[in-house]
Amino acid sequence: MNASRGFHIAFEGIDGSGLTTHSKRLVMELSRMGYRSEYLKEPTNGPIGVLIRSFLRGEGRVRHDILALLFAADRLWNYHSSDKPVALLKKEGYIVVSDRYKYSSAAYQGAFTDPEWVWIVNSRVPHSEPYSIH
Template sequence: MTSKGHFITFEGIDGSGKSTQARRLAEHLRSLGHDVILTREPGGSPGAEEIRALVLQGDPDRWSAETELLLFTAARRDHMERLIQPAVDAGKIVICDRFADSTRMYQGLSRGDLRGKVDTLHDLMIGREPDLTILIDMNPGQGLARAKGRQGTEERFEDFGTDLQEKMRAGFLGLAKEFSDRFRTINGAQDIDAVAQDVQAATAAYLSSSG
């Protein structure tokens, strides 16, 4: 059904429900006949998944913000080369759980004031933005409680606590204004089905306007 490829990303603080909504959108679009690839960052390709283990596990102080920036950019470059760009070029819809906007927040704003370096590296090594970014907005305390409740092994960033999540939320809302042409902000405090309906509506509007 899809003739033109599209690149859609999901962003939000930890525990916002973006991963669930990314999966639900993929299922919805497939039911409409679209060819959809669901992926994530860091990760999505074999090399990037190896880097994911390095940056999401271990002590919160394991890496500096500068080192994280280099690791995430390396993972993203591999992801773009091996999965995202070939799929978009083939006319598929790629849905990615996090992308460069997360790096702009976690390393560029909230931990190291490295936004300029993040953007410079992105322009140099990645060179493209998503076509549509869905921001699932949520209260940081509620999101962090959800994230910690998962009791997984990839909790390095959650372990920085509520202060980081507060900065992240404000930063994401700032990005939504800065890149208002591609961001759509969804109220993540609603029940899961209501959020999914809002996500589907925003995506349908984008797809109809993009031809």
């Protein structure tokens, strides 16, 4: 691992599959090994994420295409403008571990609206780095 250049790992999966548990464990282990790491979760606790969470709790109705746009906007905000933007953390050499990322949008929102369009609205944030466990 080259920790002088940060990178981004995303955990993806269905609800209840252990995303949060494994994301947090990885951050703890990386920190124990001396790497600077940061845990992030989507939707965020930012202004757009708060709105998304209200819709997910059933507070109001929203179309699937609007929800896809909100997730993309929340992700873009988190990548560039939040208190701990992913882009800045990576530049500072952090290993950023996300509990969900744009692949979740492809699966969840892509099931209810045009999947190609979901990829297009998420194209402003980079892919997370490929990572495999050997």
